[in-house]
Amino acid sequence: MLAEIKGLNEECGVFAVWGHKDAAQITYYGLHSLQHRGQEGAGIIVTDGEKLTAHKGLGLVNEVFASKDFETLYGKAAIGHVRYATAGGGGLANVQPLLFRSQTSSLAIAHNGNLVNANQLKHQLESMGSIFQSTSDTEVLAHLIKRSTYPRLEDKMMNSLTMIKGAYAFVVLTEDKLMVALDPNGLRPLSLGKLGDAYVVASETCAFDVVGAKFEREVKPGELIVIDDEGIRSEVFAQSSGRAICSMEYIYFARPDSNVDEINVHKARKNLGKQLALQAPIEADVVTGVPDSSISAAIGYAEQTGIPYELGLIKNRYVGRTFIQPSQELREQGVKMKLSAVRGVVEGKRVVMIDDSIVRGTTSRRIVRMLREAGATEVHVRISSPPITNPCFYGIDTSTKEELIASSHSIEEMREMMGADSLEFLSVEGMLEGIGRSNEDTNCGQCVACFTGSYPTEIYPHTMHPHDKC
Numbered sequence: 001m002l003a004e005i006k007g008l009n010e011e012c013g014v015f016a017v018w019g020h021k022d023a024a025q026i027t028y029y030g031l032h033s034l035q036h037r038g039q040e041g042a043g044i045i046v047t048d049g050e051k052l053t054a055h056k057g058l059g060l061v062n063e064v065f066a067s068k069d070f071e072t073l074y075g076k077a078a079i080g081h082v083r084y085a086t087a088g089g090g091g092l093a094n095v096q097p098l099l100f101r102s103q104t105s106s107l108a109i110a111h112n113g114n115l116v117n118a119n120q121l122k123h124q125l126e127s128m129g130s131i132f133q134s135t136s137d138t139e140v141l142a143h144l145i146k147r148s149t150y151p152r153l154e155d156k157m158m159n160s161l162t163m164i165k166g167a168y169a170f171v172v173l174t175e176d177k178l179m180v181a182l183d184p185n186g187l188r189p190l191s192l193g194k195l196g197d198a199y200v201v202a203s204e205t206c207a208f209d210v211v212g213a214k215f216e217r218e219v220k221p222g223e224l225i226v227i228d229d230e231g232i233r234s235e236v237f238a239q240s241s242g243r244a245i246c247s248m249e250y251i252y253f254a255r256p257d258s259n260v261d262e263i264n265v266h267k268a269r270k271n272l273g274k275q276l277a278l279q280a281p282i283e284a285d286v287v288t289g290v291p292d293s294s295i296s297a298a299i300g301y302a303e304q305t306g307i308p309y310e311l312g313l314i315k316n317r318y319v320g321r322t323f324i325q326p327s328q329e330l331r332e333q334g335v336k337m338k339l340s341a342v343r344g345v346v347e348g349k350r351v352v353m354i355d356d357s358i359v360r361g362t363t364s365r366r367i368v369r370m371l372r373e374a375g376a377t378e379v380h381v382r383i384s385s386p387p388i389t390n391p392c393f394y395g396i397d398t399s400t401k402e403e404l405i406a407s408s409h410s411i412e413e414m415r416e417m418m419g420a421d422s423l424e425f426l427s428v429e430g431m432l433e434g435i436g437r438s439n440e441d442t443n444c445g446q447c448v449a450c451f452t453g454s455y456p457t458e459i460y461p462h463t464m465h466p467h468d469k470c
């Protein structure tokens, strides 16, 4: 599904390199391949061993960086970030990596995720005299490190990490050190790779392929990796209570060519489609998927049922971000600019339309209508994930509970609202089975909170509103 019309957005991607003479350029290519994780801002900070140099801006990676920018971004290590932001969380001050300079040393931080106790920690820190330069929850880590009384930077970092709760994949750069940390639940993806003798770290493994790096391993939940001229070291800052990687990475966010927690995303989506076919079969003539993220699941559904898969919906790839947003009345037209039904495929046919998830439901209604206008005689909607009934506090903008249609409507009510002939969702068990997790184990390895309301971490009373994060 198209993020910009769906109301479901990833919150960031991080990338880091240590030990390569072209660190900034490699980070640029890495960020480019993580562009789907955030399109509002991008930045790179590089170290030459003595000082940190930053370049960041609002926009897509190729809009923020020009060739001449790399003349000043020289050094052997770099971190980078792509960012998505909604109203209230935007602006250049929040574009990462954030840079904190002091007389003795500097610190650059990039973060994917959301800290659930950021507000509490901010209040505490402000009452002790800290002054925040952004509204980003990421800045909390810098202040905690700064205040820590441990002599070694690694210990300051570990001590600070034990105070923050929620979802985080951090890459932190100083003049002479790269530190990488993943939260104790491993909610967000983070992998370590090698590029010759250099180390690379990325939110998704597709970034390794682009820069020619080799996947080494996943960063472990509760692990701090420190890389400097002495080599690479791994420390445990918190005992992991078990992995709870975000289910939506497999369902919707990650690129199909990425492996998340060593499971290929395309294969997982295809298996979700197969599970859906087993749980919710229907007699039909063609199966189609809402591009791009639902296509793998549609192929799986078609394979399992034997109903042919066809390209019944086409995405217009040339609708840029600057496309004039339609007024409320013309929203219908807006969707048509982004998506078209292929009359030659669906006319006179009973169509199974596979979508990966439903957030507000409005887009699904428009797509169903589009298929009918193109001549489909029946439209059966199949969703390759369970109904989203709860908000995410871990870095995914799934809207508030009130905006989530499945939180207040039955499946039959949703079917009627979208004008479909039938509507079915995949069960939580089917989802775990499709992705390849054993749900007999109570710790299934995945976060399923937006489907079940059972959050893997404590949720604080003033957990930052999902729109204000990262």
Ligand code: SF4
Pocket: 187, 245, 246, 247, 248, 249, 391, 392, 393, 394, 395, 396, 398, 447, 448, 449, 450, 451
């Ligand atoms: S609540 Fe949902 S979107 Fe958020 S981390 Fe968990 S599975 Fe992912």
